[in-house]
Structure formats: C-alpha cells, structure tokens
Amino acid sequence: MKLGRATIHSYWLMFVATVITVAIVTSSQLITDRISLLLDRQASELLAGDMVVISNREFDPDYRDAALQHGLQVSSSVSLRTAIFIDDDPQLVELKAVDSAYPLRGQLERASEVTGDRTVTREIPERGRVWVDTKLARLVGQSIDLGEARFDTSWLLTFEPDRGGAIFNLAPRVLMNIEDLEATGLVVPGSRVRYRLIFAGAQADLNRFKVWLTTNLKSGEEIQDLENARPEMREALQRTRKFFALAIVLTLIIAMAAIAITARYTANREASKVAMLRAFGISQASLFHYYLRQLGGLWLAATVTGIVLGWITQFPLEWILDGWFGKTMPQVQTLKPYFSASLVGLLALAGFSLPYLINATATPPMQVLRTAVNRRSWLRGMLITASAIIAVFAVLVLLMQSSMLAVATLALVLVCALILPLILGWMVKLLLFSSQRRFWLRQYLLSRLQASSRGAIYVMSGFSLVLIAILLIAVVKDELLGSWQQQLPDNIPNYFLINIRSDDIAEVGAYMRQHGIDSSTPYALARVRLSKINSIDVDKISFTDPRAGHLVRHNFNVTHARELPDQNEIVAGSWLDADNPRAQLSVEEGMANRLELKLGDVLTLTSGSKTLHAPVTSIRSVVWENFKPNFYLIANPELLADLPQTGLLSAYVDAENKIELKQLLKRFPSITLLDITELMARVRNIVDKASIALQFFFVFALASALIVLLAAIQTGRHEREIESSLLRALSAHTNQLYRVHVLEFTLMGALIGFFSAGLATVAGWAISVYFFKIDFHPSLTVWIYSLMSSSLVLTIAGTLVSRRVYNISPMKILRS
Amino acid sequence: MGKSVDTPDGKLDILKNISLDVKYQEAVVIKGASGSGKTTLLGLMAGLDQASSGDVFLFGENLTGKSEEQRSSIRAGRVGFVFQSFHLVQGANALQNVMLPLELAGIADAQQLAVTSLNQVGLENKTSTLVEHLSGGEQQRVAIARAFAVKPTVLFADEPTGNLDAATGRQIADLMFHLRDQSGTTLVLVTHEGELLERGDRQILIESGRLLSG
Structure with a gap:
C-alpha cells in the first residue's frame, strides 16, 4: 500500500x-x-565575569594557569579599605586595583565631572593615575596619596560592573591599575585585602573549570557565579x-x-x-x-x-x-x-x-x-x-x-x-x-x-x-x-543612605519626612558574624548547601525592628514579641535553608569582643528584588543594644529632591550615598x-x-x-x-x-x-x-x- | 425534462426526455437498476434539485428557475420524505425527531401532533428514547412518523426498506401504505424490491435515464 x-x-x-x-x-x-x-551575560556583567573566586589571601598561580588551560579568560583584582585625606580630613575609601583585562563582562563608565556625559570605556586607569567615585568628585584633577604613593585623579568612575554583592558596605571607590598596587605599600601581612580572580568563557569550559576549582579550592576561598551572586538578579x-x-x-x-x-x-x-x-x-x-x-x-x-x-x-x-x-x-x-x-x-x-x-x-x-x-x-x-x-x-x-x-x-x-x-x-x-x-x-x-x-x-x-x-x-x-x-513600581528606592551614625538615625529620618523624600524606615545595623549554631562551631558543621560557607565565613548586617518589614512574610514561628525583652531572632528563609536552621535553634553571633546568643523564633520570606532594605537576621532591639550600630535607609530621590539630599549630606557628612539606579534598571x-x-x-x-x-x-x-x-x-x-x-x-x-x-x-x-x-x-x-x-x-x-x-x-x- | 451534469469527461445525461404526471392520491413506484436515474428523478420531482431542461411542476407550481429557498417554501408542510438510511437526528429522541419538521413549518401544537404520529406507527412507548438506541425497523418507523406528522400531500420515499430485513421491510411497507390509505397522501416511491413494486397504483420503469414504461 x-x-x-x-x-x-x-x-x-x-x-x-x-x-x-x-x-x-x-x-x-x-x-x-x-x-x-x-x-x-547581562548578569555576568554584574560579576564582571561569568565566575569569580574570592579570597582574603593571594591565589595560587595554578588557578590562573588552569583557567587558561580550560580556555577561559582571566582577570584579577584586589580591593582593600584605606583612608585618604581630603583637606586634612580622613575619608575611608574602597580601593580597587585591576588589571588590563578587567572587566571580562560589562564595561566601565567614566565622566570628567558629575554633570558630564558618561562614556563607556574599555580602558582602565593608566599607571600613576586613579579614577574616583562621584562622591569624591571634587578630587578630579588633584593628586591623592594612597599609602606611600601619590596618584593623579584623572576621571570620575560612574559605573563598574561588579560593585560588590553587599551594597550596603561600600565606601567611595578609588580605582587604580594593579601594577601600581605594590608601590602603595598598602598590602602588607595582616591588612584586610580581598583578592578576586574573575573568569569568563564558554559555559561548557566554565562548568569543567568549576569542577576542577571546587576540588582545589582552599579554605577561605569562595566561588561566586550567577547562581549565588546578586540575590535581586x-x-x-x-x-x-x-x-x-x-x-x-x-x-x-x-x-x-x-x-x-x-x-x-x-x-x-x-x-x-x-x-x-x-x-x-x-x-x-x-x-x-x-x-x-x-x-x-x-x-x-x-x-x-x-x-x-x-x-x-x-x-x-x-x-x-x-x-x-x-x-x-x-x-x-x-x-x-x-x-x-x-x-x-x-x-x-x-x-x-x-x-x-x-x-x-x-x-x-x-x-x-x-x-x-x-x-x-x-x-x-x-x-x-x-x-x-x-x-x-x-x-x-x-x-x-x-x-x-x-x-x-x-x-x-x-x-x-x-x-x-x-x-x-x-x-x-x-x-x-x-x-x-x-x-x-x-x-x-x-x-x-x-x-x-x-x-x-x-x-x-x-x-x-x-x-x-x-x-x-x-x-x-x-x-x-x-x-x-x-x-518594582516607579518610585522604588534608587538610593541607599548608609553609614548613618546611630545618634543621627532619628534626625535623618525626620529630615527625609520633613522634605517629602519618600524613604524607608531607618534601620540600625550591627555587623556580626555567625560563630555557633546550638553551641557547635560553624566550622565544625558540614553544610550540604555550598552557599552556606559564604554566610558563616563573613560578617553580615543584623538589624532590629518592632514591625515586620514590608514584603516580608513569616513562614514559620511568630514575629518578634515586642513585649518580651528576651533574645529573639527572625531568620530569612533562604539563610535558614542553607544553614539548615529551624525554630528554636540558638545562634551565637559575635561582634568584636561581644558575643550574643539568641534562639530562632521566626523564619521570614523576603522579596529580594524589591530593592528595599532586606536583612538575613532581624533581632529584637534589646539584643543589639550593646553593639555599635550605624543607620541605613532607602529612599526614592527624583531630580527635584536632589538638592535636599545634597544638603543632608552636608549636614551629616558621615553618610555614604549609594546610587542603585543602574542595578534597578537592569x-x-x-x-x-x-x-x-x-x-x-x-x-x-x-x-x-x-x-x-x-x-x-x-x-x-x-x-x-x-x-x-x-x-x-x-x-x-x-x-x-x-x-x-x-x-x-x-x-x-x-x-x-x-x-x-x-x-x-x-x-x-x-x-x-x-x-x-x-x-x-x-x-x-x-x-x-x-x-x-x-x-x-x-x-x-x-x-x-x-x-x-x-x-x-x-x-x-x-x-x- | 432532463438532467445532466458536467464531468471531467464531458457532459453526462442522467435523465433524458422524461415526461411524467403523478395524480393526486396516486401511489407511483419508480423502479430501475442502480445508476438508472431513479433517485435523481425523485429529487427533481420533490424539488430537491433543479432540472437541466424542461419544467417540473409541484402542486401546480413550476419549480424551474426557483431558488432553493422558494422550493423549500413550496414543500413546507406539504411534502414528507422517507429515506433508505432513515436520516434521523442523532442525540435527539424519537419525539424530538418527529417534532422537527413540524416546528420548522411553525406549527403550534407540534408536540401533540408528533405524539399522535408516533402512536400511529406503534412507538408510543419509545417517544423519549434516543434514536440511536432504536433498532433499524424502529428508526424507519420514526422516519415514517416524521414524514406523516406534517400530513403531507405528497410523500417521497427512497428505498424505504432497503436497509431492513425482509420481515421488517414488509412491516414498514404495510405501515406506510396503511397510513397513506388513511390520509390519502400521494406516494412517490423509489425501489427495486418486488413486494413494494406490487403495491403501487402504477409502476414506472427507468433505464439509463429514460422512461421505459409508465
């Protein structure tokens, strides 16, 4: 047929x-x-590459060699906090030294002045020159001392792809050529330096390299890729x-x-x-x-x-x-x-x-x-x-x-x-x-x-x-x-005000209200590190989720609040009891999952010489991409009373309010302003x-x-x-x-x-x-x-x- | 009159020079071999199709040149049909099938007339049975009830017993002629079955599109 x-x-x-x-x-x-x-690729631009390995120590040269053998591009950067002097006043800055390959994904943007046009560039600062954050705009054209070396400030750095996962911790950026780093004498044993090795390439090569890297990774080194980079993204x-x-x-x-x-x-x-x-x-x-x-x-x-x-x-x-x-x-x-x-x-x-x-x-x-x-x-x-x-x-x-x-x-x-x-x-x-x-x-x-x-x-x-x-x-x-x-409504926050002195928090909040600037509740932040879970050292606990390492090895912010923050939802337990002064902690759902925490687990938090113990009394879901201040841990105010705190709030600032914002910064010079418009737009x-x-x-x-x-x-x-x-x-x-x-x-x-x-x-x-x-x-x-x-x-x-x-x-x- | 159709091989004459009169209350049986043109003749007489040449008169009205719509109006309430394959509406019960032409004709007491008609064919107990659940003989009875429900002046039947066994066919033939005798309906019937042939007042033989007797 x-x-x-x-x-x-x-x-x-x-x-x-x-x-x-x-x-x-x-x-x-x-x-x-x-x-x-x-x-x-777009998200990669936020890492400046497809994958990053971060450490407090210099990397084994094998990493770079292995990456090249796997057909990947490699770039390295070093960042550390240091102080520069502006009119004899010290200003904490986040110094970042990059090599000529940086960034592997995304591009740098620079401008000659704050109101000038932003231009995309493939260049990095020439030797002997630095680019500075817009918050340091008045330094353009001047010289600044970084450690033992002097640099000319040639451009304003208006955008860098990997401006840090923890956006609340940034001091104003100073970008320099990695070749100049040694001359500054800032990297000495004991200094807090972050080394980043950035990789980019085909997905298959990256996957193979990640397997190799994971088996060779040393203690204190952490891999970041798209899956564990920006929570919003x-x-x-x-x-x-x-x-x-x-x-x-x-x-x-x-x-x-x-x-x-x-x-x-x-x-x-x-x-x-x-x-x-x-x-x-x-x-x-x-x-x-x-x-x-x-x-x-x-x-x-x-x-x-x-x-x-x-x-x-x-x-x-x-x-x-x-x-x-x-x-x-x-x-x-x-x-x-x-x-x-x-x-x-x-x-x-x-x-x-x-x-x-x-x-x-x-x-x-x-x-x-x-x-x-x-x-x-x-x-x-x-x-x-x-x-x-x-x-x-x-x-x-x-x-x-x-x-x-x-x-x-x-x-x-x-x-x-x-x-x-x-x-x-x-x-x-x-x-x-x-x-x-x-x-x-x-x-x-x-x-x-x-x-x-x-x-x-x-x-x-x-x-x-x-x-x-x-x-x-x-x-x-x-x-x-x-x-x-x-x-993501139009008036979601586009600025974060960080490093608000604890004494100024209430006053800053009042200033925002008084000038009609749409802002969040000010949050007081304390920096803590998780050291024990149910009295067991976190180093001795083997977590199944690899992302747990990041949470237990680094400091993070804890805040206190009476009210459950907007777009947070209690998924287990009950919200902090305001009438109960005993220690209470509300943990973000993702963190709880990664650290396998459950209600009643007692967390030990350390901050400097102080140690706090508190049970997990609730687990919260958080909408990370809402660009509002979100926290892994929220405690009752009594728990954090003895810790040094700084304030944070988010605000939506349109063109009309910018003058008020400038005046605020003059009045409270310790405040650092963080513009997240770019991230939000992405x-x-x-x-x-x-x-x-x-x-x-x-x-x-x-x-x-x-x-x-x-x-x-x-x-x-x-x-x-x-x-x-x-x-x-x-x-x-x-x-x-x-x-x-x-x-x-x-x-x-x-x-x-x-x-x-x-x-x-x-x-x-x-x-x-x-x-x-x-x-x-x-x-x-x-x-x-x-x-x-x-x-x-x-x-x-x-x-x-x-x-x-x-x-x-x-x-x-x-x-x- | 005549009927021809266009085919890829040229014009094909199905009926040629037909001249035929059917009188009021007469029972005419048209017989002939397969493909002789008897069904075409029935369709033309009932106004289901148009003749290619000549004129066809139904109830004194010339069907030639009339639109399908006009021919429908001429048939409405005066013509009944019984088909070899019954052609009942599946998914509807016996009563609804009989009511169909009555309601199409806008008759007010359609349901009562349909019940009466079903009683006449002996299906008073099957009024609410879906037609697909009835036997072949019962389905043809429903078709006959539907045909007689409108009290037609003329009933056209095309091989009404063709799909039935001999005994059932005989019963259906009896029923149809009994109702016809009662109502005085003119009957035009196409068949090649011997028993039905004998029952007509007049037999018409058709062969290769030509009328040989009648």
Whole structure:
C-alpha cells in the first residue's frame, strides 16, 4: 500500500499540527537558550565575569594557569579599605586595583565631572593615575596619596560592573591599575585585602573549570557565579526562566491538543477504509504496519518543515529584542534544540495518534455492513488515555528537565482534560432535558452537541483546553507579570543612605519626612558574624548547601525592628514579641535553608569582643528584588543594644529632591550615598524582556488554536452537511439553517468560554501561589475575554461553516 | 425534462426526455437498476434539485428557475420524505425527531401532533428514547412518523426498506401504505424490491435515464 494523494489530504491537519509542535519546540528552545545566554551575560556583567573566586589571601598561580588551560579568560583584582585625606580630613575609601583585562563582562563608565556625559570605556586607569567615585568628585584633577604613593585623579568612575554583592558596605571607590598596587605599600601581612580572580568563557569550559576549582579550592576561598551572586538578579532570572517554561509548556499543550484532535479525526475517517480492507482479508498487523509507515513519513516531513519554520521564526523576536537589549543575542552553538524538537514531534505524534490508529485497525469488518459496530472498549479507552499521558509527560520532562514542574503541569492538563468532557457533557444533558416542550433550535442544537458520532464534546474539551492555555498565557500572564512589576513600581528606592551614625538615625529620618523624600524606615545595623549554631562551631558543621560557607565565613548586617518589614512574610514561628525583652531572632528563609536552621535553634553571633546568643523564633520570606532594605537576621532591639550600630535607609530621590539630599549630606557628612539606579534598571529590563518574549509564544499558541478550530470544524463536517441537507429536504429556510449553525457554534463557544474561564482562574491561582509564590487576584477580565473570544471565534467559524452548508443541495440526503 | 451534469469527461445525461404526471392520491413506484436515474428523478420531482431542461411542476407550481429557498417554501408542510438510511437526528429522541419538521413549518401544537404520529406507527412507548438506541425497523418507523406528522400531500420515499430485513421491510411497507390509505397522501416511491413494486397504483420503469414504461 502506498501513501496516496487522498490519504495525504486526510492527514493534512495532523501534519500541520505536528509541524507547529516541532516549530514551537525549535523556536522556543533556540530563543530561550539565546535569551538565557544573553541574560546570563547581562548578569555576568554584574560579576564582571561569568565566575569569580574570592579570597582574603593571594591565589595560587595554578588557578590562573588552569583557567587558561580550560580556555577561559582571566582577570584579577584586589580591593582593600584605606583612608585618604581630603583637606586634612580622613575619608575611608574602597580601593580597587585591576588589571588590563578587567572587566571580562560589562564595561566601565567614566565622566570628567558629575554633570558630564558618561562614556563607556574599555580602558582602565593608566599607571600613576586613579579614577574616583562621584562622591569624591571634587578630587578630579588633584593628586591623592594612597599609602606611600601619590596618584593623579584623572576621571570620575560612574559605573563598574561588579560593585560588590553587599551594597550596603561600600565606601567611595578609588580605582587604580594593579601594577601600581605594590608601590602603595598598602598590602602588607595582616591588612584586610580581598583578592578576586574573575573568569569568563564558554559555559561548557566554565562548568569543567568549576569542577576542577571546587576540588582545589582552599579554605577561605569562595566561588561566586550567577547562581549565588546578586540575590535581586538571581530572583529576576529564575522567575524569568519560570515564565518562559510556563509559556512554552502551555503553548505545547495547545499544539499537542491539536495533534490529539486531528489524530482522532483522522482515525475516524480511516475507520470505514479499515473495515473495507479487513473485509478483504488484510490482517490487523499489516494495517498497523501500513499506518506506522504513514506516521513515520508524516513525522519526517513535519519535522523537517517544523525545524525550518522554527529556525526562521527566531529572527523576528531576535530583531525585536535586539533593540531592547541594545546588543546582539548570542548564537546557540549546539544542535540540541533541533534534536529536542524532532523528538517532541515523534513523542507527541506517536503518543496521541498511535492508540487511535490501533483502535482504527481493530475496526471490525462488520462495519462495512453496519456502521458504529466498533464501540471502543474500556481497555482501548485506557490505552488512549495512558498513551497520551505518557507522551505529555515525556515531552514535559524532556523540555523542562524538571520532573516536578512537568508533573505539576501534567496534573493540571490531566485534570482539565478529564474534567472537561464530563462537565460539558453534563451541562449539555442538563440543558437538553430541562425542557421537552419545544424541540426546535435549542433542543436541536444541544442534541447536535451531544451526538457522540460528531465527537462535539471531545472537540469542545480540546478547544476549551486550548482556551485555558491561551488565557493563562495572555491574561493570567499579565496578572503575574503585573504583580511582579508591582514589586518594582516607579518610585522604588534608587538610593541607599548608609553609614548613618546611630545618634543621627532619628534626625535623618525626620529630615527625609520633613522634605517629602519618600524613604524607608531607618534601620540600625550591627555587623556580626555567625560563630555557633546550638553551641557547635560553624566550622565544625558540614553544610550540604555550598552557599552556606559564604554566610558563616563573613560578617553580615543584623538589624532590629518592632514591625515586620514590608514584603516580608513569616513562614514559620511568630514575629518578634515586642513585649518580651528576651533574645529573639527572625531568620530569612533562604539563610535558614542553607544553614539548615529551624525554630528554636540558638545562634551565637559575635561582634568584636561581644558575643550574643539568641534562639530562632521566626523564619521570614523576603522579596529580594524589591530593592528595599532586606536583612538575613532581624533581632529584637534589646539584643543589639550593646553593639555599635550605624543607620541605613532607602529612599526614592527624583531630580527635584536632589538638592535636599545634597544638603543632608552636608549636614551629616558621615553618610555614604549609594546610587542603585543602574542595578534597578537592569532588573526592570529583565522583567520587560520576559514580557515581550512571552507575547511571541502567544503567536504560536494562536496558530495552534487555529488548527484546533479547523479540526473542530472538520470533525463532524460530513454529519453536519447531511443534517443540513435533511433540514433542507424538510423545508427549512436559509435563516433557519443559519440559526442552527451559527447558534450551534455560539452555544459551543459560550459553554467553552464559561468553563475555560473557571478552570483558567483555578489554574492561574495554583500557578501563582505554588509556582511563582505571588498573590493571585481573580480577574473579571479573564471571564470577559474567555466568553467573548470563545463565542466570537466560534460564531465566526459557525458563520463560515454555514456559508458552505447553504450551498449543499438537499439531494445530498438522497445520495448519502 | 432532463438532467445532466458536467464531468471531467464531458457532459453526462442522467435523465433524458422524461415526461411524467403523478395524480393526486396516486401511489407511483419508480423502479430501475442502480445508476438508472431513479433517485435523481425523485429529487427533481420533490424539488430537491433543479432540472437541466424542461419544467417540473409541484402542486401546480413550476419549480424551474426557483431558488432553493422558494422550493423549500413550496414543500413546507406539504411534502414528507422517507429515506433508505432513515436520516434521523442523532442525540435527539424519537419525539424530538418527529417534532422537527413540524416546528420548522411553525406549527403550534407540534408536540401533540408528533405524539399522535408516533402512536400511529406503534412507538408510543419509545417517544423519549434516543434514536440511536432504536433498532433499524424502529428508526424507519420514526422516519415514517416524521414524514406523516406534517400530513403531507405528497410523500417521497427512497428505498424505504432497503436497509431492513425482509420481515421488517414488509412491516414498514404495510405501515406506510396503511397510513397513506388513511390520509390519502400521494406516494412517490423509489425501489427495486418486488413486494413494494406490487403495491403501487402504477409502476414506472427507468433505464439509463429514460422512461421505459409508465
């Protein structure tokens, strides 16, 4: 048997659905890989490289050699705190010495004066010269002494990529050439120096090098990469990836629903042919092989077409995003997206269509004589369901590489897929038998929907699933992104005021209020180090999370507060009891997880010669990317009373308030001002990019939905034509035929819209709360969109169908 | 009149020079081999299709040149059909199927008339049964009830027993002629079954699109 033209024609919808599935996977994999590379690169710029190793001691030269051998670029920098004298007043500065390769990612920006244009540069300070922070602007053109050497101040340093993970600790920056460092004589045994070795290169090389480095790392050395660098950036990147993952999964579900519906349609069409062939003695096995070959051919053709289509469609998005990112998107160097796409196409096609075709090949020859003999057995029904579940699961695991996410999405899909036919069938029955008085139109329409031969309930369920996915992408996505963006409103803090003397804290707060500057509550900070957990030295505890090392080896800020800070949420225990003076600590959830802390654990904190003991009384979740002061530890005020403290507050300062801010700095000269506009802009940029990229996947979702719609129209077309012909023969007028068809689709659309909105709301809630961990607000928009779009689209489809049907001669009823 | 269609091989004459009168309350049986053109003739007489040449009159009105819509109006409430494959609305019960043409014609007491009609065909106990759950013979009874429910002046039947076994076919034929005798409906019936042929007032033989007798 050969694949004839007629057969190809009967398979065309299934072919198009498979092409779209393969194209979605190809395009989404290429695009997400490229966006991921770009976002990683953007985030890398905040590290000045892809990976950094930090130490208080000079590095073993082997590190640099090994990195070069692994094909990586290497740069080193040294930073230390020192004092310079300005008009005989000492000023603490953060001196940073860099080599000519610095930065490996991102760029330095400099200006000749505070109000001058910022220019990007690949240069670093020449020997004998330094660049200084804008806070030291008045030193430009002057000479400053750093240790034993004198330097000319040539530029203002307006931006450096890796301006420290702990943004509250910065003293004004002075940047110098590493060649000059020795001459300063500042690096002597005992001085507190931070050495950084920065690496950049291909991800595979980095991964291999990280393995090597991890095994060779010495005590006191710490690796930082994108995963453990900036918490704000990390959260933004992770959430962006989750959004992409969700959009791709939902789009794929639509595409696979299209395959399922078209496979069912094709199998039904083939049933009579199979019955005839079996009547002629062709074995079931031969028929199965015949269909297997057809499917193989279809898969091959669809894979090639889909991959080409997917490859092409990455370019419009690249073009859109290039303008936004301001740089070229990196190319994906592997063939993985194409292999994934062809495998997904195969899994989806086989999973959805094979059981139907097995069912079709089992069509009894008796069907030649009498239709509807082949009632699907319970076992075959199970086979179809199981096969579809396995296909969806395999595709999700393959693409998401996260079985938990796959299972969650699959569960959602299955619930919808299983519930929808039941609910819709039940609803149609209820409407059908609610009144027997008049049959015409309403009853007739409902009976059409209920007729199992047309499979309307299944098509409606498929369409509903598609609509749910579209609603989740189009509408719920807006809600999710909206609530994310609400965390980044326009007036989020753009300045941090740090190093406020403890005596000045209240006065600074009052000054901000008095001048109408939108600022946070001032927080008093004490620097502490975690030394013991439940009286056991932290050095003696082996933590499973490698990031725990950073927390136990370094000083960090602890604050005290009476009220739970904004956007903090207690996840365990209860907030600090103001009426209870005994020691209490509230620990950030991430820190608690990394250090495996639980309620009641007693932490020993040291600050200079002082030691504090306090039990963990609550664990808090913190929204790191909100740019407000966030803390790992919050104590009750009594606990920190004896420790030296400085103040911190964040403020939103617009152009009009800058004069007041300057006056504040004059009045309180100890305060250091930290401008985080740049960092904030980068995080906001990621949110915007995520939104644009998601719109793109929406186009695929709509294309798949169109296929589902075509399949829905095709399914039962023959029956619809026969019935129209019958109605004609029974003297129905054109307007009656019009009402039948249009209203059938409108009713179908309204039912689909109603249930889709309900299920999308539930799914949106589940995704928001359990997947993105953000609040969900049910929206009326979802219901309006759902009902309107579904009714409208299906009514238009119904109208188009009707136009065909009007022209069908009633003679067809005699010929059928 | 005649009927021809365009095919890739040129014009194909299905009916040629047909001249036929069916009188009021007459039972005419059209017989012929497969492909002889008998179903086409039935369709033209019922106004389901347009003749390519000549004129067709139904209830004294010339169907030639009339639109599908106009021909529907001429048929409405006066013509009944019984088909070989029954052509009932799946998903609807027997009563709803019989009510369908009555409500299409805008008849007010459609339900009562439909119940009466189902009683006449012996399906009073099956009114609320979905038609797909009925046997072939019962489905054809529903189709006959639907056809007679509108009290048609003319009933067109195309191989009404073609899908049934001999015994059931006989019952259906009995029922159809019994109802026809009761109502005085004109009957135009296409068949090649011997028993039905004998029951008509007049037999018309058609061969290769030409009327050979009648």
